[in-house]
Amino acid sequence: MTSPEGIVPTEAHVPFDMADAATAVVDAVGTVVGWTAATERLLGYPAAEVLNKPASMLLASPEDAAKVRNITDQCRDQGSWGGLVTLGHRSGHRVEAGVRVSGISGISEFCGRGCWLISAIDLSKIPSWALSGSLLEAFLVRSPIGMAVLSPDLRYVWMNDMLERYGGVPREQRLGRRMAESLPGLxxxxxxxxxxxxxxxxxxxxxxxxxxxxxxDPYREHAYSTSFFRLDNTDGHPVGVCYMGMDVTDRWRARERLALLNEASAKIGSTLDVLRTAQELADFAVPRLADFVTVDLLESVLHGEEPVAPSQHTLPAFRRAGQASIHEGTPESIAALGDPVSISPSSPFASCFFSGEALLDPAMDVSVTAWTGDTPDPARARKVREFGMRSLMVTPIRARGTILGVASFVRSREPDPFEADDLLLAEELVARAALCVDNARRYTREHTTALALQRSLMPHNLPGSPVLEVASRYLPTVRDGVGGDWFDVIPLSGARVALAVGDVVGHGINAAASMGRLRTAVHTLADMDLPPEELLAHLDDLVIRLGEERVGEEDIAAALIGATFLYAIYDPVTRRCTMARAGHPAPALVAPDGEVTFPSLPAGPPLGLGSLPFESAELELREGSLIALYTDGLIETCDQDIDIGLARLSNALAQPGLPLEDLCSTVVDTLLTSPPSDDVALLLARTHSLSPGHVASWDLPTDPAVVASARSLAVRQLAEWGLDELTTTSELIVSELVTNAIRHGTGPIRLRLIRHDVLICEVADASNTSPRLRHARTTDEGGRGLFLVAQLTRRWGTRYTEGGKLIWAEQDLPAPA
Structure with missing residues (x-):
């Protein structure tokens, strides 16, 4: 038997039409006393083989005999039984049958005692239309899906229990009526x-x-899914319409939450600004989720620093980073954006921060108690009463295992309190925003570090000189705020000045660090008084070597390799400017009359490629000429060709009467009409020459006797310049340098004095042998000349020329009386 024990059989256990069932009669002791042809067809036994024999022989398994006794007891108590029974066919196979047992009265003459009528039907042969009407009714009425039938004029004629519960209106008040009469909210x-x-x-x-x-559920929005189909009679004519519906509010809310989160991904974190990201979270949540939202972040997070680890005793400093409200101006807030936020230690805010868990206060009773208890917060309590705040959620802003702050969500106008699903949504929203906040914090830290590094590496004050006026501008890109563009002005020997401008690939801290390395290398090479093309060759070798050392550090290597650079040396004595470039835009030259030209310099490859040699070009500049060095960010934009940029630069520079600072501002304002997408560096230099009265030179023979004459020439020239205070030291310097040239060099020898912001003494000869400073022993008769020169001068050095070498020494001019 397959009917479970302990369940009283009902008609539902035999859900079949038994009109054509096989039947048999069994007496009170279980003997078969009646058999029909239909039963013979079902089980294969003819009447002669079963009559007056125990009915248990018809069971498929002898073990079912014990269950038959339980069924017999139930039949005596209730008068009938129905269920499923496995019977045995005469051929040996099993027959799954639906069985109904009913008591028979009034036929004692047939069997002599009480009998039972047993009806059975083969389950494997039941047609679909054999389902009993009672089962169909139970199926429809008790279905978990709401169902109704409406007449062609759309009036209710039938509905099941679930649809009655969905509508909340008794069935009798809806039958015969239209939908609008009982469903005002749909x-x-x-x-x-x-x-x-x-x-x-x-x-x-x-x-x-x-x-x-x-x-x-009056005035609470639900979502429903309904299907409609037409009911036709046997002639195919419509007699009504049936609809089946179910409440899919949970599915709809899940879909809404997913859509909300997808929308949040697009609207929160649009920038790498901590405050902007916090405000985007608040703006997005109002009014979608709450009526008032605050986002409070640790003060250290706003500065880009690592968040302070939470302590169970002390709350760190918080600042209001974002807030939004359904009321204009967020009058509910007790703090303005950027202001410090005071936190009560017993408040839900503090509990959330210390525990790291989100808190739900549906009726705000816990919060109000905390704000009016032993550690009151009257300002918040007053705002709660004033704006009718009625429900609260507090969520930690956590990213990568670290708490960055706390977000609070409040409802005041919305009548429904927050629920657990709302808290899950808030947590998911805040979790996504937290990653954006932490990314912005990390960017702020890196950007601040890179900016500090760049500022420390860039020249703070360009060295002034009577022979060169300079002005400059540097504008970082808006996107990254720091990059690898740079410029420099380097004083050289002989009153000469070097101008440098470069552009390192990329942006950020790697670009700034690479720029610093190149700038330091340029200073070192410039101090060796190398001509521009040689300096670029040495710098190219350095970049190649650094790139090889940085194998596996692609960001750093990429910033160095491909950098562009331009180097120029201006000599105020000859008014000549020698330039060389490595893939950098050519400079602009502005004549005193305002004519702008772009000299054709050999381009040279960018640094680090090592493919071609570098060449220099020498130009003679008129007094008052202007040199403009710049990076490509000034003349190139995504929507502007470089030729257009050069033309605009030419027009902006063609204003010779403007002071350099004003001209710098004019150029930047003219060419950069919007925030730059790339770094921009601009260096303007107006050249002046040294008048013949500031320079004196003499050609000397290679005769040791000429040393005395050289001293006399120098003393006489110093007297003309009014520099008698420097006579003694200058005599010694001239004597030592000329003597070295005669003794260790080759003719011709030339002595030159230059009165600049320092007094410069130069002695040139045709030898390529560089002098070397050494410490003479006490027994040595010579070898102390350069040591004395080094002690008496401001600085000294050697540079090579086309005809040999030149030794120079500088002395500070005496202070004016």
Whole structure:
């Protein structure tokens, strides 16, 4: 027997039409006393083989005999039984049968005592129409899906229990009426339009979704999914429309949450700014989730620093980073954006921060108690009463295992309190925003570090000189705020000045660090008084070597390799400017009359490629000429060709009467009409020459006797310049340098004095042998000349020229009286 024990059989256990069933009669002791032809067809036994024999022989398994006794007891108590039984066919196979046992009265003459009528039907041969009407009714009425039948004029004629519960209106008040009379919170017009379409076309409508409320849960929005199909009679004519619906509010809310989170991903974290990201979170949550939202971050987070680890005793400093409200101006807030936020140690805010867990206070009773208890917060308590705040959620802003702050969500106008699903949504929103906040914090830290590094590496004050006026501008890109563009002005020997401008690939801290390395290398090479093309060759070798050392550090290597650079040396004595470039834009030259030209310099490859040699070009500049060095960010934009940029630069520079600082501002304002997408560096230099009265030179023979004459020439020239205070030291310097040239060099020898912001003494000869400073022993008769020169001068050095070498020494001019 397959009917479970302990369950009283009902008609539902035999859900079949038994009109054509096989029947048999069994007496009170279980003997078969009646057998029909239908039963013979079902089990294969003829009447002669079963009559007057125990009915247990018909069971498929002897073990079922014990269960038969339980069924017999139930039949005596209740008068009938129904269920499923496994019977044995005469041929040996099993027959799964639906069985009904009913008591028979009034036929004692047939069997002499009480008998039972047993009806059975083969389950494997039941047609679908054999389901009993009672089962169909139970299926429809008790279905977990709401069902109703409406007449062609769309009036209710039948509905099941679930639909009655969905509507919240008794069945008897809805039958015979239209939908609008009992469902005021639904768009019944749209629903009836769907049903009319089904009645007209016969095409069913499946999974039609809509939202609204019913009297079962007044004014709380639910979502429903409904399908409609037409009911036709046997002639195919429509007699009504049936609809089946179910409450899919949970599915709708899950879908809404997913859509909300997808939208949040696009709207939160649009920039790498901590405050902007916090405000985007607040703006997004109001009014979608709450009526008032605050985002409070640790003060250290706003500065880009690592967050302070939470302590169970002390709250760190918080600042209001974002807030939004359904009321204009967020009058509910007790702090303005950027202001410090005071936190009560017993408040939900503090509990959330210390525990790291989100808190839900549906009725705000816990919060109000905390703000009015032993450690009161009267300002917050007053705002709660004033704006009718009624529900609160507090969520930690956590990213990568670290708490960055706390977000608070409040409802005041929305009547429904926050629920657990709302808290899950808030946590997911805050979790996504937290990653954006932490990314912005990390960017702020790196950007601040890179900016500090760049500022420390860039020249703070360009060295002034009577022979060169300079002005400069540096504008970092808006996107990254720091990059690898740079410029420099380097004083050289002989009153000469070097101008440098470069552009390192990329942006950020790697670009700034690479720029610093190149700038330091340029200073070192410039101090060796190398001509521009040689300096670029040495710098190219250095970049190649650094790139090889940085194997596996692609960011750093990429910033160095491909950098562009331009180096120029201006000599105020000859008014000549020698330039060389490595893939950098050519400079602009502005004549005193305002004519702008771009000299044709050999381009040279960018640094680090090592493919071609570098060449220099020498130009003679008129007094008052202007040299403009710049990076490509000034003349190139994504929507502007470089030729257009050069033309605009030419027009902006063609204003010779403007002071350099004003001209710098004019150029930047003219060419950069919007925030730059790349770094911009601009260096302007106006050249001046040294008048002949500031320079004196003499050609000397290679005769040791000429040393005395050289001293006399120098003393006489110093007297003309009014520099008698420097006579003694200058005599010694001239004597030592000329003597070295005669003794260790080759002719011709040339002595030159230059009165600049320092007094410069130069002695040139045709030898390429560089002098070497050494410490003479006490017994040595010579070898102390350069040591004395080094002690008496401001600085000294050697540089090579086309005809040999030149030794120079500088002395500070005496202070004016």
């Amino acid at each position: 768009d019944t017009g749209a629903l009836e339009a769907q049903m009319r379409q089904v009645l007209e076309t016969g095409n069913p409508v499946v999974d039609y979704e809509y939202r609204g409320w019913t009297m079962a």
